[in-house]
Amino acid sequence: MSLTLIIGNKNYSSWSLRPWIAMKAAGIPFAEVVIPLYAPGSAEQILKYSPAGKVPILIDGDDTIWESLAILEHLAERFPDAKLWPSEPRARGFARSAATEMHGGFQPLRQHCTMNLWLPVKARPMPPEVLANMRRIETLWADCRARFGKNAKEGGPFLFGAFGNVDAMYAPVVARFHNYGLPVSADTRAYMEAVMATAAWREWYAAAMKETWVMQGNEPDWPLVRGV
Ligand SMILES: N[C@@H](CCC(=O)N[C@@H](CS)C(=O)NCC(=O)O)C(=O)O
Known part of the structure; x- marks a missing residue:
């Protein structure tokens, strides 16, 4: 099918x-x-x-x-x-919690750092609630890596070893941290680089760079040119 x-x-x-x-x-x-x-x-x-x-x-x-x-x-x-969730039950429970936390949360980050891959990469001042979201996500990613990712049977640089559903749920956060220049730690940056180096990410990004639709009206200060 x-x-x-x-x-x-x-x-x-x-x-x-x-x-x-x-x-x-x-x-x-x-x-x-x-x-x-x-x-x-x-x-x-x-x-x-x-x-x-x-x-x-x-x-x-x-x-x-x-x-x-x-x-x-x-x-x-x-x-x-495809093992989109980790195969080990405890890791799977943790993965589902992490994915659901993203699905229902991080409103300030979503509101202030709307995904826009065209946006020039540049550090921008952020309200405290966005930085609090960032710190929570950094702690969560570090926990995933330390508890489950580093020794995963399906190895790799991703949150639970191999790329899976939790990495997919947080992929737009990687874009937000990157484009809006949030002050992330070296470990967070290494994880972001690993995600952005995947063939899948590069394919999505290349297609986004070729798009021409500009969202009208609600974000007047968004640039109309593509970023880097
Ligand atoms: N909770 C939904 C959110 C989906 C969502 O908000 N999608 C946006 C685009 S990223 C949308 O369809 N917006 C169109 C509209 O609201 O008219 C999900 O997880 O899929």
Whole structure:
């Protein structure tokens, strides 16, 4: 049964990046449909696929799965060999908590550092609540690495060893920390570099650089040129 992932434009759509990068990193084949966000008619286009009116949406044969975390769970069930969750139960429990903390939290970071891959990379002053989010995420990533990542059977530089669902959930945070120049530690930076070096990340980024849709209106100070 073929899979189609409906996503927003790659420059802005942080939620879309999550299942997209998980599927690419795991080598799961899929077709993609890109709907430019917040453009005339985009809401109607999204509604054709899901009454929830948000991307990402996964079409799996006759089934529609929406909400990024539900899509990641679906993929993990559908493709057990991809090991999108860690195979060890204690690591898996921790991984699910970390992924859910991202799905429901970090509102200040999401609000002040909206994903925009075109944004020139530059340190920007941030309110304390964003820095508090950053510190919590750094502690969480360090915990994942120290407790489960470093000695994982499926090894690698990612949070639980091999790239999986938790890395996918936090991939847009990597973009935010990077573009907005947040003052992260050397260990955090090393993890960010590992994510940004993946073939999947580079493919998404290259496609985002070719996009031309500019979100109108709500962020007047966003640059209209591509960043580095
Ligand atoms: N909780 C949802 C959030 C999805 C979401 O907010 N998607 C945004 C794009 S990143 C969207 O579809 N916006 C279109 C709109 O609100 O009209 C998830 O995890 O998938």
